Amino acid sequence: MTVDTKLPYEKDYVNEFSNNRNEPDWMKSLRLRGLELAETLEMPKPDKTNITKWNFSEFKHELPQVEQIQSLDELPEEIKVFVDLENTKQNLLIQKNQTIAYRSTTSELEEKGVIFTDLQTALEKHGDLVQRYFMKDAVSIDEHRLTALHTALVNGGAFVYVPKNVVIEDPIQTIYWQEDATLASFNHVIVVAEENSSLTYVENYISANQEEETVANIITEVIAHDNAKVSYGAVDNFAAGTTVYSNRRGVAYRDATIDWALGGMNDGNSVAENITHLMGDNSNSNAKTVTVGRGKQSQNFTTQIRHFGKNSEAYILQHGVMKERASSVFNGIGKIEHGASKSNAEQESRVLMLSKDARGDANPILLIDEDDVEAGHAASVGRVDPIQLYYLMSRGISEKEAERLIIHGFLAPVVNEMPIETVKNQLTQVIEGKVN
Amino acid sequence: MAGSTLEIKNLHVEIEGEEILKGVNLTIKGGEFHAIMGPNGTGKSTLASAIMGHPKYEITEGSILMDGEDVLEMEVDERAKAGLFLAMQYPSEISGVTTSDFLRSSINAHREEGDEIPLMKFIKEMDAAMDYLEMDKNMAQRYLNEGFSGGEKKRNEILQLMMIKPEIGILDEIDSGLDIDALKVVAKGINKLRSENFGCLIITHYQRLLNYVTPDHVHIMMQGKVVKSGGPELAQRLEAEGYEWVKDELGIEDETVEQKA
Numbered sequence: 001m002t003v004d005t006k007l008p009y010e011k012d013y014v015n016e017f018s019n020n021r022n023e024p025d026w027m028k029s030l031r032l033r034g035l036e037l038a039e040t041l042e043m044p045k046p047d048k049t050n051i052t053k054w055n056f057s058e059f060k061h062e063l064p065q066v067e068q069i070q071s072l073d074e075l076p077e078e079i080k081v082f083v084d085l086e087n088t089k090q091n092l093l094i095q096k097n098q099t100i101a102y103r104s105t106t107s108e109l110e111e112k113g114v115i116f117t118d119l120q121t122a123l124e125k126h127g128d129l130v131q132r133y134f135m136k137d138a139v140s141i142d143e144h145r146l147t148a149l150h151t152a153l154v155n156g157g158a159f160v161y162v163p164k165n166v167v168i169e170d171p172i173q174t175i176y177w178q179e180d181a182t183l184a185s186f187n188h189v190i191v192v193a194e195e196n197s198s199l200t201y202v203e204n205y206i207s208a209n210q211e212e213e214t215v216a217n218i219i220t221e222v223i224a225h226d227n228a229k230v231s232y233g234a235v236d237n238f239a240a241g242t243t244v245y246s247n248r249r250g251v252a253y254r255d256a257t258i259d260w261a262l263g264g265m266n267d268g269n270s271v272a273e274n275i276t277h278l279m280g281d282n283s284n285s286n287a288k289t290v291t292v293g294r295g296k297q298s299q300n301f302t303t304q305i306r307h308f309g310k311n312s313e314a315y316i317l318q319h320g321v322m323k324e325r326a327s328s329v330f331n332g333i334g335k336i337e338h339g340a341s342k343s344n345a346e347q348e349s350r351v352l353m354l355s356k357d358a359r360g361d362a363n364p365i366l367l368i369d370e371d372d373v374e375a376g377h378a379a380s381v382g383r384v385d386p387i388q389l390y391y392l393m394s395r396g397i398s399e400k401e402a403e404r405l406i407i408h409g410f411l412a413p414v415v416n417e418m419p420i421e422t423v424k425n426q427l428t429q430v431i432e433g434k435v436n
Numbered sequence: 437m438a439g440s441t442l443e444i445k446n447l448h449v450e451i452e453g454e455e456i457l458k459g460v461n462l463t464i465k466g467g468e469f470h471a472i473m474g475p476n477g478t479g480k481s482t483l484a485s486a487i488m489g490h491p492k493y494e495i496t497e498g499s500i501l502m503d504g505e506d507v508l509e510m511e512v513d514e515r516a517k518a519g520l521f522l523a524m525q526y527p528s529e530i531s532g533v534t535t536s537d538f539l540r541s542s543i544n545a546h547r548e549e550g551d552e553i554p555l556m557k558f559i560k561e562m563d564a565a566m567d568y569l570e571m572d573k574n575m576a577q578r579y580l581n582e583g584f585s586g587g588e589k590k591r592n593e594i595l596q597l598m599m600i601k602p603e604i605g606i607l608d609e610i611d612s613g614l615d616i617d618a619l620k621v622v623a624k625g626i627n628k629l630r631s632e633n634f635g636c637l638i639i640t641h642y643q644r645l646l647n648y649v650t651p652d653h654v655h656i657m658m659q660g661k662v663v664k665s666g667g668p669e670l671a672q673r674l675e676a677e678g679y680e681w682v683k684d685e686l687g688i689e690d691e692t693v694e695q696k697a
């Protein structure tokens with residue numbers, strides 16, 4: 001049974017969209033191929049969540065005119081809070097309605113040959129590099145209909161490239177601000193860290209469409225070459241009207257590290273997939289996700305780490321707070337391939353239920369095809385511990401405040417990992433708003 | 437009037453349907469230090485937990501009054517605000533909440549809204565108390581009791597006691613698992629609070645702590661009741677001779693409450 005296989009945008013539209021952006025031919029061909037594939041491929045089937053009735057077809061793709069932001073002071077309050085206004089030398093890109101509206105970089109970045117720009121500019125100026133990584137080593141165009149459609153309709157995103165041996169101290173920040181209520185986000189983010197390089201990247205997605213429906217179909221590809229280190233932080237905060245499919249994928253080569261700290265703060269239905277391939281020996285990844293589910297939203301979080309390299313280390317953490325009638329599924333998958341000896345796959349999925357009508361499902365899965373490995377998992381679904389409440393209250397703290405402390409503590413593993421203070425504070429605020 | 441008075445009258449407490457306390461009477465006034473001693477399993481922690489309002493304990497008879505106010509009618513946080521403090525035998529571990537944030541919330545809970553303790557003042561006070569208790573300053577930034585050693589947890593309870601400055605402090609086996617140096621530090625912390633305005637109930641299994649914190653009154657608890665009261669010499673006799681003589685004197689056969697089937 002299929003609901004509606006007709007695609008919202010046709011070949012002519014995609015062709016013209018690509019032409020208008022002066023994209024390289026390979027990009028246009030890839031888009032058209034994506035469109036073709038999207039007609040035949042099936043939708044993804046996230047484990048234990050039925051998404052067949054979700055809106056993936058109602059959205060606007062045509063980009064509105066966007067005025068450049070001359071100074072950060074112009075930003076509305078809800079965006080300003082993400083930015084450190086005092087800091088005049090920062091690596092910051094603001095995309096408004098899928099078009100770059102503000103960009104500042106430190107001289108350090110320029111001097112060291114780092115590329116940090118919106119995807120469209122990257123396609124123009126660094127076409128070959130983008131081609132080398134776009135839908136190649138991490139995500140494939142033909143995984144399912146949404147990856148194909150994503151390729152066809154990419155309309156924003158960023159490209160970050162750190163050359164060999166370059167270590168960037170200051171974090172790189174992007175804000176993807178969807179002010180237009182019905183505009184779809186087909187964002188594509190590529191982060192490439194060459195050998196022995198390191199960087200920290202933090203992104204925020206934000207929209208305000210409570211009623212108007214639209215779609216976000218986001219793909220991130222992180223490539224950490226030998227001995228590179230990438231710390232990736234994200235706070236997704238799409239409003240209730242947006243149905244979200246996000247696919248963040250990493251590939252770590254020898255001795256490389258990819259750490260993820262993901263705050264799933266969307267208010268609408270969301271599928272969030274975070275897969276890391278530990279290709280090289282001694283590679284490792286910490287993949288941490290926290291979420292607060294509320295209202296009637298349904299969410300599916302799949303975190304998977306696949307070990308190919310020997311002695312590779314993985315730690316998955318998923319913490320979810322569920323209130324009202326929200327439901328969430330947490331799939332944590334540690335997969336050790338044959339030959340990945342001495343690897344270690346650890347995972348922890350915990351759900352804190354704040355209402356009897358909420359649903360939370362933690363599914364830790366270990367798939368192991370090698371003898372000489374270590375693996376472990378812990379999973380729990382429960383309520384706020386009355387003994388913990390008692391302990392806090394015995395110091396005079398009210399029940400409400402005690403519960404608040406416990407919830408924030410429960411979500412701290414990701415909040416505390418956010419490397420930019422404003423983003424950390426903002427995430428705390430969002431959590432505060434959601435749990436109250 | 438100096439200090440507060442905690443009165444426990446004919447207290448009966450059940451846990452999961454089993455009666456543990458069978459009529460406890462005890463009055464603690466500001467300025468007084470009381471010690472309760474007794475073998476394991478006689479209900480000492482049950483008494484402490486019932487006073488503080490632990491959710492598992494059911495009071496079936498009797499009363500607890502703080503300056504005449506009915507404690508049993510109060511929520512746990514209200515008991516704390518009325519001046520009660522319990523250093524727990526097994527404090528909870530709370531992940532993601534730093535010791536420092538927790539302490540600040542606790543102190544502010546005892547103050548009026550709008551009159552929160554200024555951050556710098558708080559940090560100064562906390563640092564001073566931590567120095568006094570010879571605690572590693574890093575502990576303030578660690579998650580509350582998470583991964584703390586037994587001794588660190590005990591010191592952390594005393595740190596809270598020193599900073600919250602309650603009217604009545606109940607210390608449940610604050611000495612267990614402490615080496616002699618740690619014991620002295622903890623005792624130093626308790627003694628610092630000694631004043632007309634502070635009453636203290638020290639629950640202990642051994643008399644060791646009482647060498648450093650001298651009680652005014654010593655009570656022996658057995659089978660869910662206070663069976664004998666006296667002065668500091670009572671603790672010394674227990675240390676020297678054990679509990680047998682008490683049992684003989686009172687005709688008690690088994691010192692613990694009945695084990696469950």
Ligand SMILES: Nc1ncnc2c1ncn2[C@@H]1O[C@H](COP(=O)(O)OP(=O)(O)O)[C@@H](O)[C@H]1O
Nearest residue numbers: 451452456475476477478479480481482483693
């Ligand atoms: N959670 C519980 N469930 C059932 N019985 C309990 C529980 N806690 C304590 N008890 C029982 O209550 C009695 C008194 O325990 P407690 O007050 O902890 O003694 P003490 O502190 O004097 O060692 C013991 O027999 C113990 O087994």
Ligand SMILES: [Mg+2]
Nearest residue numbers: 480481525609
């Ligand atoms: Mg006890």
